Amino acid sequence: MVLKKAPMWKKKTYEEVNDSDEIVDDKPIQTGNNIGDEDGDGLEDFVDLLELGRQGETIDLYKTIIMDKETIIKDQNTIIELLNEKIKELEKNKKTFADAVSLNSSCNTIKKQTKQYIPINPQNSESTMREIQNNIQPNRINVSINSINTLKNGNVVIKCETQQGMQKLVDETQIKLGTKYRIETLKINRPRIKIISYSPPLEDDELEEIIKSQNEIFKPDGHFKITYIRKTETKNKTPRHTIFAECSGTF
Known part of the structure; x- marks a missing residue:
């Protein structure tokens, strides 16, 4: 910015003439251009002060804008932090739910494995059949057996007349043969x-x-x-x- 010096006004004098028409005093008339300064530097100082005032208002305005921007940024950072916390919470809940489902599935698998049984031979069905006949006596436990069938995969399937008889046979097999065989009861669907x-x-x-x-x-x-x-x-x-x-x- 360039500040140009204002043009000087021509000095004006006033004459105070006495009775003898003599000039008693000769003083310059004070105007806005030469207030406090016979050389006219007062106007320049006033312009400088005015310009500084304007600059101060501009600086204050910039400061206000910057403060507003900082407030907006702080609010945005707060929102981002809240969103990150929410995402972490959702991920934690998701993991917890997945773990619960996995645990529930494992529990169900264990229950199914220990709830129902069918005799299975670890080697072949013929040796399994002989061992069952030598150790299990259906007449002693009052169980009626309808049929005993051997399968190619080494399994032996025993069919009882009633569900109660099947449970007695399962209990007797577990007592006599222990954990050597895995026993499951098959659910028969009604026609x-x-x-x-x-x-x-x-x-x-x-x-x-x-x-x-x-x-x-x-x-x-x-x-x-x-x-x-x-x-x-x-x-x-x-x-x-x-x-x-x-x-x-x-x-």
Whole structure:
């Protein structure tokens, strides 16, 4: 910035004339250009002060802007820190959940391995069969065995008449043979039947009684339960029902 010196005004004098017309005093008239300085430097000082004042206001404005920017940056840093903490918390929860699922799966696997058994021969089924026959006496524990089958993979499958008999056989095998064999009980699914093109809408209990009474193959005290009824329509919009049910293994 260039400051130019203001032009000097021509000095003016006033005359005080006495009765003898003599000039008593000759003084310069003070103007804005020569206040406090006969050479006119007062205006330059005033301009300098004014410019410094403007510069001070600009500096204060810059300081205010900088402070506002710093506040915004601090707020953004605070938000980033909070987000990082939230991410760490979510990752921790995710890991905890995964560990829980893994632990639960391991527990379920152990339970399944120790809950149900079937005899398995570590070498061959023939030696397993001989060892079972020499150590297990079904008559002594009052168990009826329907069949004993050997498999190519060395397994021996024993089928009992009742679930209670199977449990007795498992307990006796564990006592006599210990941990030499791994024993599992197999769950046998009940036979299922399907009845198609049934139209009258009835409750499940009523349908079960009607089906059992109309079919002599079902024992009066045997198991028969409707598990699902699927409703469809023919091309002429006639309702059509298909009944799915499970029944006892023997009739």
